[in-house]
Structure formats: structure tokens, C-alpha cells
Amino acid sequence: MASLAVLLVLLAVTFGARAQEALTLAEGVHVFVGDTGEPSPANRGRIGNVGFVVGDSGTVVINAGASYRHGRALLAAAERIGGKPVVLVVITQPVQEFVMGAAAFADQGIPVLAHRASAALIASRCEDCLHRLRQVLGEDEMAGSRVHRPERQIEASTTLEAGGRRLALIHPGWGSSPGDLMVRDVRSGVVFAGALVSVDRVPELRDSDPRGWLAALDALQALTRGEAGHANAVDMPAGARIVPGYGPPVSAAALDAVRDYIVDTEARVHSLFDAGTPLSALVQAAQLPRYAGWALYQPVHGRNVQQRYLALERATLVE
Known part of the structure; x- marks a missing residue:
């Protein structure tokens, strides 16, 4: 665990200092590993991972970065490293660190694709995100x-060819958000999971359907387990074919920790709700020491339990 934490710090420092650096996971498959904290002047808001897949004639970028400046840097780096023009951007979830750089690509005539539900959330609330980022950064x-x-929107899983590379866009249903997409490079087997997966970082449950999220993790494990060596990884250990939204690339076994956090949080919140615990005492009563060392535990875990508690209240009123 300590060595993983050190790796995360080193990768975050490298990414913050030189956005052009990338890990190579397989032939033509690369990832920029971002910070795992909250946006701050120190990390310039460059949180979370951005991937790119290079085909025979073009490059597909997966998630667009946290700002116009960040998007421009990613575009230049992807084209320099891959040696091919960027022809498409795919947004996996409607979170600010994945979407605020999209305009930099659009201004170069590069289409941006997302699930229809993600596009709707981007339109409805990302102006507020932009305002907060301006205040912080x-x-x-x-x-x-x-x-x-x-401008390009899909409603279900599909397969496309872009830049001469075949990609499976997988919509596992409503998991971390209603418009979750996973991007699987068919040639290498590498899967970009976005915010569905985080490594040693508390996931945000705000937009989630916990049961759907668990089902999506099951599907991702089934998709990638048993393919050791398939990706022909260059910079990472064999089997590290899942690119999370936050943290370094991992194998299917690492998804167990994400699943455990969701299950444990749901169980604790349901128990406290059934016991009639008041909202004012909820956060303190819902502490989960197993995850206290994860990034964002203090700010995010408390929000998660409050949001899940209020969701239970709403469900009870409907019944």
C-alpha cells in the first residue's frame, strides 16, 4: 500500500509539472495520470486521468481535462506523442475535471462525444462548476x-472506428452517473473506466445508483479478468489493463476495494437510517476507518453518507 501511495505522488507530481508526459500501456495506448485530490492552485485543477489511443490515421482522446489551457496542453501532447491528429474526444462522465477542457478541442474542429445523459448534465450544471473552479484556481x-x-451523443453501447482504431463504447447502465461510458480498445484490451473506478480515493456517490455501480464493476471485471498479457504493456505490470478515473492503471482485482467501499457505505447508512439517527449526527456515526487513508476521505465520505441518507428519506416518502 505504501509503495502504491508513493507511485501516486510521483505520477501526480510528474503530471502537474509536465503535462506532456504519459504512461504507455500498450502499443498506441497511453494515459496521463493526474492528481487524486481536490482542485487547488498547486495541482492547477488537473485531477483525474486522461487517456489517448493512437490509430493508423488519428488519435482518440478520452476525457478532456480541467480547463481550456489544460485541454490545449493535452491536445498538443497527444498529437506530439502519437504523431497523428486528434480526431475525437470521448467524455466518460460529466465531472468537471473531464469536461472543462472540451472547448479547446472543439475550437480545433474536433468532435466531442458523450452519453446523452452526460451531455444533459453538462449543460444543466457545469456553469456552476466553472464558476467554482474560477474561484479556486x-x-x-x-x-x-x-x-x-x-455534439455527438449516444444512448447505448456501440462500437466505432476512429483514427483507424476500433473502440467499444460501453454504457453499463446507471452506475457512478446516469451516462457512464467505458472505452475499450479492442486491439489491446485496455479499458478506460473513468469515474467508475478510483484507486485509494473515495468515489463520489452524488450521482450514483449504488446497485448499478456494483453491476458495472462486475461487468468490468468479467471483461478484463483472465486476459493477462493481452495488452503487451510497456510501462506497467502485466494485467494492468484498467485505467481508472483516478490513480494508476490496475488489474481487475483492484476493483474489489471500490466495491467494498460502496457496499460498506450503503450498509452503514441503511443501519443508521433504520436506527433513526438524526442527520446532525450522521457523519460522525458513519465513519469507516478502513478507508480513512484514502484520498478525499474527509471531504467526500461525509457528503456521500449525507446524500445516501437523504436518498433513503426520499424513497421512504415516495413509498
Whole structure:
């Protein structure tokens, strides 16, 4: 665990200092590993991972970065490293660190694709996200940033060829968000899971359907388990074919920790709800020490239990 934490820190420092650096997971498959904390002037808001897959004639970027400036840097780095023009951007979830750089790609005539439900959330709430990022990061860092609603939208799983590379866009249902997408490079077997997976970082449950999320993790494990060596990884150990939204690439076994957090949080919240615990005492009563060392435990776990508690209240009123 300690060695993983050190790796995360080193990768985050490298990414923050030189956005052009990338890990190579397989032939033509790369990832920029971002910070796992909250947006801050120190990390410039460059949280979470951005991937790109290079085909015979073009490159597909997976998630667009946290600002216009970040998006421009990613575009330049992907084209320099891959040697091919970026022809498509795919947004896996409607979170600010994945969407705020999309305008930098759109301004170069590069289409941006997302699930229809993600596009709707981007349009309805990302102006608020942009306002908060400007407050935290400053006007200079966020200069030129604007909300860009993806112009290409899908409603179900599909397979496409872009840049001469075949990609499976997998919508597992409503998991971490109603418009979750996973991107699987058919040639290598590498899967970009976005916010469905985080490594040693508390996942945000705000937009989630916990049962759907668990089902999506089961599907992802089934998709990638038993394919050791298939990706012909260059910089990572054999079997590290899942690119999470946060943290380094991992194998299917690492998904167990994400599943455990969701299950344990749901169980604790249901228990406290059934016991009539008041909302004012909820956060303290719902502590889960097993996860206290994860990134964002203090700010996010408390929000998670409050949101899940209120969801139970709403469900009870409907009944």
C-alpha cells in the first residue's frame, strides 16, 4: 500500500509539472495520470486521468481535462506523442475535471462525444462548476474556459472506428452517473473506466445508483479478468489493463476495494437510517476507518453518507 501511495505522488507530481508526459500501456495506448485530490492552485485543477489511443490515421482522446489551457496542453501532447491528429474526444462522465477542457478541442474542429445523459448534465450544471473552479484556481488558470456540450451523443453501447482504431463504447447502465461510458480498445484490451473506478480515493456517490455501480464493476471485471498479457504493456505490470478515473492503471482485482467501499457505505447508512439517527449526527456515526487513508476521505465520505441518507428519506416518502 505504501509503495502504491508513493507511485501516486510521483505520477501526480510528474503530471502537474509536465503535462506532456504519459504512461504507455500498450502499443498506441497511453494515459496521463493526474492528481487524486481536490482542485487547488498547486495541482492547477488537473485531477483525474486522461487517456489517448493512437490509430493508423488519428488519435482518440478520452476525457478532456480541467480547463481550456489544460485541454490545449493535452491536445498538443497527444498529437506530439502519437504523431497523428486528434480526431475525437470521448467524455466518460460529466465531472468537471473531464469536461472543462472540451472547448479547446472543439475550437480545433474536433468532435466531442458523450452519453446523452452526460451531455444533459453538462449543460444543466457545469456553469456552476466553472464558476467554482474560477474561484479556486483563479481567472488566469481558467482563461478561455467555457462549457461545451458534446455534439455527438449516444444512448447505448456501440462500437466505432476512429483514427483507424476500433473502440467499444460501453454504457453499463446507471452506475457512478446516469451516462457512464467505458472505452475499450479492442486491439489491446485496455479499458478506460473513468469515474467508475478510483484507486485509494473515495468515489463520489452524488450521482450514483449504488446497485448499478456494483453491476458495472462486475461487468468490468468479467471483461478484463483472465486476459493477462493481452495488452503487451510497456510501462506497467502485466494485467494492468484498467485505467481508472483516478490513480494508476490496475488489474481487475483492484476493483474489489471500490466495491467494498460502496457496499460498506450503503450498509452503514441503511443501519443508521433504520436506527433513526438524526442527520446532525450522521457523519460522525458513519465513519469507516478502513478507508480513512484514502484520498478525499474527509471531504467526500461525509457528503456521500449525507446524500445516501437523504436518498433513503426520499424513497421512504415516495413509498
